[in-house]
Amino acid sequence: AVPVADAPAPVATHCPYCALQCGMDLTPAADQRAGRASLPVTVTPRQFPTNGGGLCQKGWTSATVLRAPDRLTTPLVRGAGGELVPASWDAALDLVAGRLSALAAEHGPETVAVFGGGGLTNEKAYTLGKFARAVLRTPNIDYNGRFCMSSAAAAGNRAFGLDRGLPFPVTDLAGADAILLLGSNVAETMPPFVQHLAGARSAGGLVVVDPRRSATARLADGGQGIHLQPVPGTDLVVLLALLHVLLAERLVDRAYLDARTSGSDDVARSVAAWWPERAETVCGVPAEELRRVARLLAAASPSRGGRGAYVLTGRGVEQSAQGTATVTAAINVALALGLVGRVGSGYGCLTGQGNGQGGREHGQKCDQLPGYRRIDDPAARAHVAAVWGVDPATLPGPGVPAVALLTSLGTPGGPRALLVHGSNVVVSAPNADRVRERLAALDLLVVCDVVPSETALLADVVLPTTQWAEEEGTMTNLEGRVIRRRRAAGPPGEARSELWILAELARRLGSDVALGTDPAAVFDELARASAGGVADYSGLSHARLDAHEAAGGEGLYWPCPATHADTSCDGGHPGTPRVFLERFATPDGRARMVAVDHAGPSDDVRPDAPVHLVTGRVLQHYQSGAQTHRVPELERLVPEPYVELHPLLGLRVGVGDGALARLTSARGVIEATARWTDAVRPDTVFMPFHWSGAGSVNRLTTDAVDPVSAMPEFKVCAVAVTPAAEP
Ligand code: SF4
Known part of the structure; x- marks a missing residue:
């Protein structure tokens, strides 16, 4: 003892x-x-x-x-017999560097692609972007946050000139009378978040929009709110109808629209045709329910004497080929009610991955440099190049987003080598069988991970990394709050930080670009690179965050510039818990309202695929399940994939409760155990996506993407449901 x-x-x-x-x-x-x-x-x-x-x-x-019993503790290299066999770090890194050099010499630098992750610390995300642009000089970098946040980010940037998931502290939600929650099952994905809905629930004002009566939708039961259950892929119609009612019944905040927005007249014209009875014929939500929700939101709005209201979006509405349009419509509703940039009300997006916010700010996105700067902006290129000590002319231009990048692998003219960091794309990307085919066509696949994920098992070289409790760094949570991650344990075996791995690769590639390995020093460089950008971290450091926390603080929100008149917090800028209070980050300071319209899902139901398939998460598993499938307590509770279907559909297609169902889409065929439930509509089935193999639902999903954000349409596609053949 x-x-x-x-x-x-x-x-x-x-x-x-x-x-x-x-x-x-x-x-x-x-x-x-x-x-x-x-x-x-x-x-x-x-x-x-x-x-x-x-x-x-x-x-x-x-x-x-x-x-985890199969935790990666040593580099693995594919041997002559096709097996992954242990290797020394020197051997593995020399092999990777040698093959990258040879491929780049033969095909050009863009032949190497990099795929990052929204779970990487800010320091790792920043270094990965710098490694791709300054060391490899390839434009081909994107990350799995493209599958998570991109539609909300695109809509937020367009409307507000700045994308911060929640532009207010999450605790602000508690004071609201109403919260419109679209496409988010927080009761399972982030259960402690439910406490922030308590105020709206007790006021009877929680409105959940979801084609499935999820655990979150059930929070609205018992007079605590309203659940709207639209036809999958028609959330946009719900929003267009809500705005129609607000305008028709003169419930909008006209003074706010005049003072703080542009484009409201265009938007008003665009929703004129979406009266509730017409909307009902498309989205299936009764017209009177749409009117009731619009009036409830208006009554909660400050301009009409309410305590406040929020509009929040999640993946359910964002992972759509019309995801940016749908989030734009949600923002239009919030702006029409005068909610945004007002204490106690607002619009926000519920970021999913641990560092989904920071991951998109520091240079992993194909079109961005650190500080959330555009890579095609000459001033941004000059600023970042100066921090990196390189000639801006040597920095590549924009690359292509995740789906296009994955689809191009191994094709003529496409990348021939891929480095994957913290992402399990053969489970989490759409049209997963095609992703697997493209990975197989590469000359070199290198995966850095903590466990042998399904993607790592396909690699030529696997590099074992430290994780979470074994590393120092920072994360930026869903509120834009920068927080410290701290080391509490040593890594097993020879696992090493990605910072060390990337620095070693750069050295072996003969680059004279310095990559730091000390997280605090990397953060200082990141902060300098972000200075002057919208996501300005220049007033932050590990030491300041530590001191702030030691004094009772709880992280600091960006923007937090180093150079600023306000030094009211520890002698530095206090950070910005709430943005947009004075003005929006657009050139004229006004929020831009943009007219959008409904186009429907890219892969809609038809006679050979008459059922909507929607995908989602369960409480016990996280993303591709690479981590949570290795936790016996969680795995015991939900050990295998399943498909939820309504008893009426089950009877119609001959799939009983507990029977094996076969789902067929234009991309593939999978099988899973059927669970009868009236939580789904009779025209819809639901499957969680945390599994690989025969029950991997992303083998069915479409890789059609949103034209603005390049977000794939994970959330809805058309399938046929039949009994699985007898063995
Ligand atoms: Fe909190 Fe972690 Fe659960 Fe997310 S997954 S709700 S961060 S405990």
Whole structure:
């Protein structure tokens, strides 16, 4: 037993999973020798504004992944017999650098592509972007945040000139009378978030829009709100009808529209034809329900004496070929009610991945440089090139977004090598069989990960990385709050940080571009690179964040510039919990309202595929499940994929409750156990997407993308549902 006086002190950090970034303490075990069966840390929840002291099952069990039995502890190289075999770091890195050099010499620098992740720390995301642009000089970099946040980011940038998921602290939600929540199942994806809905629920004002009666939709039961259950792919019509009612019944905040927005007349004309009875024929939501919701939102709005109202969007409406248009319509509703840029009301997007916000600010996106700057902006290129010590003319231009990048792999003229960091694309990307084909066509696939994910198992070289509790760094949560991730345990075996891996590769590639390996120093460089950008971190550092926290603070929100008249917080800028209060980040300071219209899903139902398929998440698993499938407590609860279908549909197609169903789309065929439930519409089936193999639903989803954001349409496609053949 360890004497109490010698017990290690808890380390304050945050959950490795979603963007709520719940606070947790990690108490290091007395003996952290690598390879021990016992876990190196104990997790306990920590009071933090986003979680209020709570954790979900994923967070509670997150330490298990640190010692997963198949945790990668040494580099692996595919041997002559086709097996992945252990190798030394020198051998693996020399092999990767040699093959990258040879491919680039033969085909040009753009033959190497990089795919990043929304779970990487800010420091890693920044370094990955710098490695791609300044070391490899390839334009071909994008990341899995394209599958997560891109539609909301595109709509937010267009409307407000700035994309910060929640432009206000999440705790502000508690004071609202009404919250319109579109396409988000927070009760399962981020359960502690539900506490922030309590105010609206007690006021009877929680409105959930979801084609499925999810756990979140059920929060609106018992007089606490309203659940609207539209036909999949028609959320946009719901929003167009809501705005129609607000205008027709003169419920909009005219003074706000005149003072703070542009484009409202165009938008008003564009919704004139979407009267509720017409909308009902498309989206299936009764016209009177649409009117009721519009009036409820208006009554909660400050301009009509309410305590406040929010419009929030999630992946359900964003992962659509009309995702940017749908989020734009949600923003238009919020602007029409005068909610945005007002304390106690607003519009926000619920970011999904742990660092989905920071991941898109520091240069992983194909069209952006650090500071959320456009890569085609000459001033931005000059600024970032100066920080990197390179000639701006040597920086590549924009690349192509994730789906186009993955589709181009191994094609004539397309990339012949791919480096994947923290992403499991053969499970999480749409049209997954095609992704697998494209990876197989590469000359070189290198995967950096903590476990042998399905994508890692296809690689030529696998490089083992540190994770979460084994590293220092920062994350930026769904509120734009920059928080510290802290090391509480040593990594097992020879796992190394991506910062070290990228620096070593750069050196072996003969680059004279310096890549840092100390997270605090990398953050300082990131902060300099972001200075003057919309996501300005220049007033932040690890030391400042630590000191702020030691004094009772809870992270600092960007923008937090170094050079500013306001030095009211520790002698520095206090950060910006709420943006848009004075003006929007557009050239004229006004929010832009943009007219949009409904086009329908890219892969709509038809006689040979008459059922809508929608996909989503379960409480126990996270994303592709690479981590949570390795947690026995979670795996026991939901061990396999399943398909939810309405009993009426089950009877019609001959698939009983508990039977094996076959789902066929234009992309593939999968099978899963049927669960009868009236939570889904009779024209719709639902499947979670956390699995690979025969029940991998992304083998069915379409890789059609939104024309503005390049977000793939994960959330709806057309399938045929039949009984699986007898074995
Ligand atoms: Fe919190 Fe999300 Fe982690 Fe659950 S997964 S504990 S909601 S951060």
